[in-house]
Each structure stands twice: as C-alpha cells, then as structure tokens.
Amino acid sequence: MRCGGVWPIWGLSPHVGLPNDGEKRIAGGRVERTRGSPSKRGWLMRKKRAVAIDGPAAAGKSTVARILAEKLGYTYIDTGAMYRAVTLKALRLGVDCEDGEMLGELARTSRISFSVDPHGRQRVWLDDQEVTEAIREPEVSAHVSQVAAVPQVRRWLAAKQRAMAERGAVVVEGRDITTHVLPDAEVKVYLDARFEERVRRRWLELKAKGHQLSWESVAEEISMRDKLDSERAVAPLRVAEDALRIDTTQLRPEQVVELVLQECQRRLGKWCTG
Numbered sequence: 001m002r003c004g005g006v007w008p009i010w011g012l013s014p015h016v017g018l019p020n021d022g023e024k025r026i027a028g029g030r031v032e033r034t035r036g037s038p039s040k041r042g043w044l045m046r047k048k049r050a051v052a053i054d055g056p057a058a059a060g061k062s063t064v065a066r067i068l069a070e071k072l073g074y075t076y077i078d079t080g081a082m083y084r085a086v087t088l089k090a091l092r093l094g095v096d097c098e099d100g101e102m103l104g105e106l107a108r109t110s111r112i113s114f115s116v117d118p119h120g121r122q123r124v125w126l127d128d129q130e131v132t133e134a135i136r137e138p139e140v141s142a143h144v145s146q147v148a149a150v151p152q153v154r155r156w157l158a159a160k161q162r163a164m165a166e167r168g169a170v171v172v173e174g175r176d177i178t179t180h181v182l183p184d185a186e187v188k189v190y191l192d193a194r195f196e197e198r199v200r201r202r203w204l205e206l207k208a209k210g211h212q213l214s215w216e217s218v219a220e221e222i223s224m225r226d227k228l229d230s231e232r233a234v235a236p237l238r239v240a241e242d243a244l245r246i247d248t249t250q251l252r253p254e255q256v257v258e259l260v261l262q263e264c265q266r267r268l269g270k271w272c273t274g
C-alpha cells in the first residue's frame with residue numbers, strides 16, 4: 001500500500017551524541033566528569049526529571065501534558081507528533097507503508113523538532129519545514145498507527161526521544177513512554193477514558209478544525225488505532241505497573257492536571273518545579 005521532513009526548542013540530528021550520566025559537555029567537545037561534588041550531583045538530579053504520560057487516542061494526554069509542562073516550567077515532548085511527522089514524510093514521498101527498511105531510514109534521517117510560538121503554542125518542524133497542522137490531517141491519522149508499528153521506525157524515534165529527555169525537566173507523552181522509552185521516569189501516568197467519550201472528543205476536535213466526518217467514521221478510526229497501538233509486536237500500549245492510572249471520562253483537563261501535579265509532588269518533592 002502506498003503511504004500517498006528538526007532542531008529549535010529541540011533539534012536532534014540522527015546521530016546526536018549527548019553526555020552520559022555524571023558528565024557534562026564543555027567547549028571543544030571534551031567531556032568533564034562531574035561525579036563527586038554534591039552540588040553538581042544535585043544539578044544533574046534536577047536535570048534528569050521526567051514526567052511520562054501514556055494512554056490511548058483522545059484520552060486527553062496532549063491537553064494535560066501541555067498544561068502540566070507549562071505549570072512545572074518543563075518542556076513538553078509530544079512523541080505522537082514525531083510518528084506523525086515520519087508518516088507525513090512517507091505520504092509525501094509515496095513510500096510504501098509496508099516497507100520497513102525505507103520507513104526506518106526516514107525515521108533515522110528526518111530532523112524533527114519542536115518550538116514554541118509567541119502565544120505559547122507548540123510548533124512541529126520536519127526538516128526545517130513547519131508541519132504543525134499538516135501532521136493532524138485525516139490522511140496522516142489514517143496511516144500513522146501502521147507506520148508506528150514498524151520496528152525500525154520505533155527504534156530510531158525512541159532513541160531520539162530518549163536523547164531529548166536526557167536534557168531533563170520534560171513532560172513526555174505517548175504510548176510507550178512509561179514502559180519502554182523512559183521506564184525510569186520519576187513520574188508515570190496512564191490516562192484513559194471511556195470509548196464513547198474519546199470518540200466524542202476527537203469528533204469535536206475535528207469539527208472545530210472544519211472536518212465534517214461522521215461519528216461512525218471517527219469511532220472506526222479510534223477503534224482501529226486502539227487495536228493497532230495495543231496489539232503491535234514492539235512496545236505496544238500497556239499500563240506500567242507503577243503508573244498512576246486516571247480515568248478522565250468525567251474530569252475536566254484542569255482536574256486531571258491537579259491529580260498529576262499531586263503525583264509530581266509525591267514523587268519529585270522539592271524538584272517539582274522547572
């Protein structure tokens with residue numbers, strides 16, 4: 001089947017090399033050890049903080065992660081946007097959605113980055129071109145779960161996500177963040193909502209963007225994505241054992257954020273600020 005291109009807050013080349021634990025970069029590319037000094041250790045501890053959020057489509061993850069990141073002064077990383085960016089590139093280049101090697105190569109070589117506009121909204125960049133709106137188009141939504149199931153794609157995007165999170169003070173949202181990308185994240189949350197409520201939210205979101213899709217077609221798409229996301233062989237959607245599980249069906253985003261902030265206080269204590 002035919003499927004039809006980042007640096008700024010964040011930009012990572014395919015082969016970016018970041019310092020390991022206990023190291024920091026200094027001028028000239030040399031690496032200086034910082035082990036031993038309590039103040040430097042404290043600095044590193046602060047740098048490492050991560051809040052990981054997983055859950056199925058339209059469970060409210062993006063809204064909650066965005067507000068939470070703003071309140072904590074952390075950087076928000078939308079990993080779904082990265083899978084969408086690779087899918088968009090594949091569609092534009094007419095790459096076969098079943099060609100794992102080629103899709104993996106796209107994931108490895110694509111430069112995907114995030115920036116924040118003057119209104120505080122996150123913008124997504126693919127190979128220096130802004131794709132914030134393009135990656136939300138129905139055609140990308142229709143193919144992204146298939147592309148996200150390709151092991152080579154997951155391998156390269158997970159590596160890029162870990163490299164971004166290395167910088168610390170991040171809220172990272174996706175499907176496999178608590179279980180696979182950042183299993184050692186200090187705060188882990190799984191957001192869920194009843195199927196009908198998730199369809200309602202996605203339908204309203206699409207309608208607000210001018211897409212007149214039927215309720216049934218939105219329900220079908222969400223159900224298909226649930227199936228593909230939870231049944232794929234590599235890093236399927238699962239609830240991490242130590243994740244705080246929240247059913248958002250009856251909750252407003254601010255209420256969910258409050259619950260997650262309480263969890264951050266419990267887990268991060270005094271580090272619960274930017």
Ligand code: DC
Pocket residue numbers: 057079080081083084144145146148149173174175176177225229
């Ligand atoms: O959250 P979203 O709808 O933008 O995600 C798009 C797709 O990418 C969705 O099918 C799940 C997949 N995805 C994933 O497999 N792993 C992630 N960490 C994030 C998203």
